[in-house]
Amino acid sequence: MMKYLKILSLLSMMAATQSCLSADEDPVAVRPMTGSEVNVAVGGATEPNQVWIDLSDHDKPGINKRTDWDLGFYSGDDFRVIMNGSLAMTVIKVPDATDLSKIKEVNVESLKEIAQVGTFDSGNLKYIDNPNGNFLTQTSGIDVIKENDADNSIYLVNMGREIPAVGSIAPGSVALSGDERGWKKVQIVRAPNGYKIRYADLNADNGNIKEYIITKDPEYNFTFFNLKTGSPVKIQPKKKNWDLVFTTFTNEVFMGPGNSAGSYFYADFIATNTLNGVGAYQVNVTGSLDEAYNAFKLKDVDASKFVFNDHRAIGDKWRTTTGTAANPVPFVYSDRFFVLKDAEGFYFKLRFNTMKNSKTGERGFTNFEFEPL
Incomplete structure (x- = not known):
């Protein structure tokens, strides 16, 4: 009988030790042995x-394909949104705009000429994310998403360029920029534990504006979103x-x-x-x-x-x-x-x-x- 009590006691101690480890804890990092x-x-x-x-x-x-995503929504404490720099995307605020449905292509033609990559004008840096990656403090790209909905600007989003079809490309050269991917009008506000994005094609009226709620996922740096398919996508691996x-x-x-x-x-x-x-x-x-x-x-x-x-x-x-x-x-x-x-x-x-x-x-x-x- 005493032998069985000792075994039972040992099993209990093992179970207690294991219970101290949360199922959510990351495994202990193990150094790679070889390169x-x-x-x-x-x-x-x-x-x-x-x-x-x-x-x-x-x-x-x-x-992932470069065209699989357009915007990345930060999962940390701050409310920040990044663009897909692998497509040469840009954004520019639509001045004095408060109603997404009233923005039409004819109203933003002059903005489309400005919000471009590769114009050899130092001023165009304001239309992209900070190239050094410090998006949390950047004053370019999309502003921090504010608590008051009305304080969040409406943006004209340049969707960048498609991946070109494979053609005759000289050895040693690249072909990175295909057809233009078009433009969207976008407004982003806060939602419980995340964001709400409202977006549409430039000439869309109120009945054709789309909305999506994006929830922060703490296992990842960002939740990525595809504006063409209207759905979130997994891009980066976990943090x-x-x-x-x-x-x-x-x-x-x-x-x-x-x-x-x-x-x-x-x-x-x-x-x-x-x-x-x-x-x-x-x-x-x-x-x-x-x-x-x-x-x-x-x-x-x-x-x-x-x-x-x-x-x-x-x-x-x-x-x-x-x-x-x-x-x-x-x-x-x-x-x-x-x-x-x-x-x-x-x-x-x-x-x-x-x-x-x-x-x-x-x-x-x-x-x-x-x-x-």
Whole structure:
């Protein structure tokens, strides 16, 4: 009898110990044991895909078409909305507008000419999200969504460009911008634990205005919404389940040091998950890249160099799209690699090998390798 009581007592202790762990708790992060080489499914010279990669689980990337979403609704405490920069979207306030149904295309023709990417005017930065990714404090794009419905502006939304049909694209070149995706008129207000979006085509009357309630999901940074299908879509993986996204990107371009030319559309871009603590920095190499990369260990990490406040820490710095006088074709730089710290505090080194198909020269075939430190 005593033996059975001891077994029962032991089982009770085990159950009590397990009950202290919530079913909602994240599993304990386990450091990856080895690195790997990754072929990123960007999709070729039209770069149709956004690819979200977690270095701790790189075999299961998140992949979506760039046209799968238009707006992202923040799930945190603030009420902020971002645009799909992979399509060169823009927004502009419709002055003095209070009634969505009364806005017609004829009233906004002059605004359509202004709210464009690539006009080489520094003033057009106000029509896009902050390129550094700090959307919570940005004064561009869509304003913070206010408590009082009447305080929220009506916006004219430039839906950007379609992904072009695959045609004859010269080796080393890209074709990112197809037909115009059109325009929408949009107003966003708060709803219980989320947002309400009201939107329509420009000439729609009151009977054709659509509405949708978007609820915040704390497991994700954003709830994404497709204005053409009128439905939410899953785009990013869960908050801490990605480190890098390979994408096209609306960035700020410069004519020279300190001379901004405003917004411009980039190919072959990499953004980091700064919203959840991912940081990165570049290591410059003067000699052999192979030797420097292989020799770099955890003790060599310089914590002061990590960039946590700009998701362009890698950005376009890993490649040149114009080439050089000596090598006038796009190529991956061979004089640098990168160090990344993920949301769990693990360190990695990364080097980029290709941005083109080695046989055909077609762009949109990125390959990189990484190792945990």
